[in-house]
């Protein structure tokens with residue numbers, strides 16, 4: 001099976017610093033929910049940002065056999081989409097973000113966009129998000145509201161094939177977390193969904209055990225597969 005994302009010999013060094021990690025090589029395959037584990041500060045967020053082509057790195061990252069540049073970086077970022085740990089730091093409103101991401105696809109028409117927004121809003125509503133919050137600046141939303149909105153956006157767009165989730169439910173209560181986990185796992189398994197795989201950072205061992213199909217441990221010298229749960 002061809003990998004969705006192939007990561008080869010990735011390393012990341014901040015200017016004037018030691019490398020955060022080197023020699024990171026792994027594939028993301030269809031159906032994977034990869035839990036990325038490491039101690040705090042080991043570089044999990046940095047690695048996800050490298051995969052989304054949001055950080056400088058050495059080595060190669062390919063999605064469906066092509067580099068981000070050959071896909072076109074904005075379009076690549078809608079296929080391999082990073083959802084930040086603190087969406088409240090994003091500029092503009094959730095409606096602005098979904099509109100911007102929509103325009104990265106040339107097939108977009110006003111009808112497509114209306115459909116995308118409607119799908120995202122319906123899901124967010126099921127998650128307890130009122131319609132007016134789509135027009136509130138990210139910085140004025142609560143952490144939990146911002147997390148739910150930022151997860152509803154790729155669902156609405158239905159174009160992300162790989163989601164890179166950075167502690168996506170850290171601001172949510174256990175019931176809301178469980179609902180969101182269930183939706184995401186179902187999306188990866190659904191035949192009619194664009195979403196094929198997730199790389200998921202969580203500090204909750206319980207959540208890792210519930211959602212993970214593979215477990216990768218990041219260290220300064222590389223990445224190791226811990227064990228595999230058969231689904």
Ligand SMILES: Nc1ncnc2c1ncn2[C@@H]1O[C@H](COP(=O)(O)OP(=O)(O)OP(=O)(O)O)[C@@H](O)[C@H]1O
Pocket residue numbers: 014015020038039040041042043044045046047
């Ligand atoms: N722009 C930057 N310039 C220099 N160092 C940075 C920058 N961004 C992050 N770092 C450092 O890189 C290291 C890795 O940070 P990162 O956020 O990737 O870790 P993490 O494993 O996700 O941590 P946590 O589990 O605490 O969220 C940390 O030491 C952090 O301080």
